[in-house]
Each structure stands twice: as C-alpha cells, then as structure tokens.
Amino acid sequence: MKITLLPSALAEPGAALHQYATSFLVNDRVAFDAGSLGFHGAPRDQAAVQHLFLSHSHIDHLASLPLFLENIIGLTESPVTVYASEAVQECLRFDVFNGRLWPNFLDLTSAGVPFLKLETLRNGQVVVAGGMRVTPIAVDHVVPTLGFLIEDATSGIVISSDTAPTEAIWAAANRMANLQAVFLEATFPDELADLARLTKHLTPAQFVAEARKLQRPTRFFAVHLRARLRDQVARELLAHGLPNLEIAQFGTTYEF
C-alpha cells in the first residue's frame, strides 16, 4: 500500500513546507479528506481518484472539495464515489453545495451523468473500495468525526485526524492482522493542553499516550501539526522518545 500526504502550500525555495489542509492519497485512487485534493497535480491526476472518504466537516478537510469535483468533470468513466457520515452529508448539502458557496453538485448532472455518488459511512461498517477494506471508527472531536482503518491484501494503516484521546479505534487497530503504520494527529504543543481539550485535539504528550494503546510496535506518523506551531510541536513530539515516530512529510509517498 502506498500513501501520500498531499501538500497544501507552495514549496518556495528556502522556505519550509507547511500543511494547512489535510488530504491523503492511497494507491493513487482512494483519497481521504479533501483539504488539498482539488489543488493537487493536474486535473487528470485528480480524476484518477475514484473514491473519496471524508472524516468530518471542518474546512481544513473539505476546502478543495468543490474544486476537485469541478476539475474532474468529463475526465472520469464513472462519477467519483464520496463516502461521508450523515452529519457530513448534511453539512455538504446546506453549507457547501447550497447554490451560494457553490452550485448544488449533489443533485446536478453533466450530460446526464451525476457529478458524484454519495455513500453513507456508519461507525464500524466496512466499505470495500479501490481494492481496500475501509473501516470507519468514530473518534472524539467537536463535530462528528471518523478515523479510518485501511487494509489491502498485504498491509494495513490507520488514519486518525482530528481527534481527542479515544479507545475504540485502538481496540480495532489491535485486531488488525497486518498493521504497518498509524497516521495520527498532533495539533497543539503541550503548553496549550487546555486549548487542545477545548477543541478536541491531541498534544504531543497525549499523542504518545495514544500510541501506547497499541499492543504491537508500529510506525507512527504525526500529522495535522498546527502550521504556525509546527516546529514546537515537532520538537516536543520527538523529545518524548517514542520509538518508530516520524513527523509525516508532505508530498512524500510512504510504502508499506
């Protein structure tokens, strides 16, 4: 399985690359979140995405969705399937594709072909997509949010962003036969633990406590570091000395 955290900032010479929005691309065909998906590569690269899973309704995970759908019109053999919980679907309908922010792509068609196919995600209910088994697990964030267990024939990964400390996703991850890597959020530095609690995110100390809930050693990749606090969060994460921990690099493809 290969996974890329899609960049969301221009790589200016001499400047650090920052992540402002979240999208993961798995095996080039299945995307998780649409924060930066619609800004990625050429329209043809985006049209290779046949399945898109949405974790929650926050704008850093949704921002480029209207543009992504616009970019791929006429380039795909069949409409992209977008998987979202009922809560996220309600937000798409009333807050995004409402005819003001963007046309109602949920109901419009192009030459009789819908722009997308909407499927409902339910906690714990497996979806088979793009040759993978995807299990959404409810996590704990300020809006309804799902983490994902993703498995193909040879390997498994977990993506959990955004969330506060939880239990269910770790219990499910401990049952995965071939878990290779976990992509977990670490948003705020330890000194902002109050803000993390209020906004239901993790600090580096909480990240490490979450990682220890796994019963087998697994590679951990930290994602969703708040851009303006990135260096501090990264420093604190690495200082905790968790083995197999890396700060995920944008634009890098990891293979498991």
Ligand SMILES: [Zn+2]
């Ligand atoms: Zn969020």
Ligand SMILES: [Zn+2]
């Ligand atoms: Zn977020």
